[in-house]
Amino acid sequence: MKYIEKLRNSGLRPTKQRLQICEVLFNTERTFHFTINDLERKIKDKIDNKISLATIYNTVHAFEKKGYLKQIPINSNQIYFDTNITDHHHFYNLKDGKLIDLENSDVGPINIKRKIDGKKIKSIEVLVKLED
Amino acid sequence: MKYIEKLRNSGLRPTKQRLQICEVLFNTERTFHFTINDLERKIKDKIDNKISLATIYNTVHAFEKKGYLKQIPINSNQIYFDTNITDHHHFYNLKDGKLIDLENSDVGPINIKRKIDGKKIKSIEVLVKLED
């Protein structure tokens, strides 16, 4: 299995459930955005055994902590995650709630002129809201 | 009362509760960021009658719809609102969860090169996460 090493190297035991979730999340042509509810449905569609909701939450949080997933800053009643962990930005379609990746090259370089002393910048994320 | 006109002009009846919430939200030196829980405490401190939590929610949503408040796109279990309704951005201090305004002039002009056809840009918001 291609994800066993990745998990072991992260200090995560390569359990059956984690490996199956890796397949759903990372064995894809394209990166994607998802909520836990989305992921639960994807898992049901792709695998035949059941994975409990608690395990899905546990795994997503474990992967996020290891840097294999990112949360997307957005106002919603659900948390949005991203399998694209590169620095990038988002269009947010207000009509249907869907997100579209905006590559760094699609946004001019962002230069934050103000400094907060004792702090350093960890990330700069742009959200572009779209309407009709 | 200075807020009666504002409310009437928005099609909102100037009730006692709404006027008191206006005082707390808008009769200030500076704009600020708040959650519903923050606002509930501010109201308790500043006024002597009780305003029900449902009314606080109703009022904040009514004011948001009228454009007197904005939500701040951020991942949190609570919604963050802003009394600063100008176009601006935010520092987000990961240590304590506090937000700091970043004026448009503190961020270089942002030029979104990619277009989504049939859609127009409603807002561009930058979130700068800070760590130690």
Added chain:
DNA sequence: ACAGCTATTTAGAACCATTATAAACTGTAA
């Protein structure tokens, strides 16, 4: 292969911010 240990999974309960309900109350225009 086995034992022992710790990590992980799991069903279900708990949590808690937010929203819905529906009855009482209030602002407003006639």
Added chain:
DNA sequence: TTACAGTTTATAATGGTTCTAAATAGCTGT
């Protein structure tokens, strides 16, 4: 004043997320 729609309110319901604690599974050393 009256009538009516808008608003407030206590309380219940909702729903995403986290917690709990018992069962299970991966791992290390023998």
